[in-house]
Amino acid sequence: LADSGVETHTGLEVFDQFAYGTETLTLSGADPGIGTASTTVTYTALVSDATGSATDTCSLLDGTTAGEVHVFSLKTDAETTGTAIVPVNFGAGTDVLLEDVGDGCIMVWDGANWQIVSNVGGTIRA
Numbered sequence: 580l581a582d583s584g585v586e587t588h589t590g591l592e593v594f595d596q597f598a599y600g601t602e603t604l605t606l607s608g609a610d611p612g613i614g615t616a617s618t619t620v621t622y623t624a625l626v627s628d629a630t631g632s633a634t635d636t637c638s639l640l641d642g643t644t645a646g647e648v649h650v651f652s653l654k655t656d657a658e659t660t661g662t663a664i665v666p667v668n669f670g671a672g673t674d675v676l677l678e679d680v681g682d683g684c685i686m687v688w689d690g691a692n693w694q695i696v697s698n699v700g701g702t703i704r705a
Contacts, residue, residue, distance in 0.1 A: 600617075601624070603623075603624045604617075606626065606627050606635045606636075606662065611633035611634055613638075614635075614638070615638040615640065616640075616649065616651070623649065625651060625652065625653050625655075627655060627662045630657045630658065632659055633660065634676070635663070636662070636674075637663070637664050637665065638665050638666075639666040640667055641667050645689055648686070648687050649685070650685050650686075651677070652681070653680055653681065656679065662678075663675065663677075666686065666692070666693040670692035670693065672703050674704050675701040675702065675704070676704055678700070681700065683699050683700070683701070684697060684698045
């Protein structure tokens with residue numbers, strides 16, 4: 580596909596440029612650890628280095644354009660009660676709890692809420 584402009588191939592249209600960025604977000608060392616995922620990247624690898632009994636939290640601000648995708652994966656887990664991904668607006672409940680390394684989920688912004696489209700090992704909490 581081209582770097583910019585529009586190219587149609589078997590019904591797929593790509594407008595302008597596709598941006599795919601990654602980040603490794605280390606949640607603060609306090610108990611609970613906290614952090615905010617960047618909405619300018621597509622993939623966030625979560626590192627929980629706060630040992631303790633309070634659930635770590637990773638906030639996710641609202642998207643800006645319907646169709647935005649965000650992928651989360653728990654890369655390192657030192658927290659005994661897991662790491663919660665807490666979108667400001669979440670269509671499925673209040674958060675997704677990731678408790679084991681390798682747990683992850685994919686969310687899509689629908690213009691009003693983040694929606695879960697894939698969940699591996701996470702618990703969607705109401």
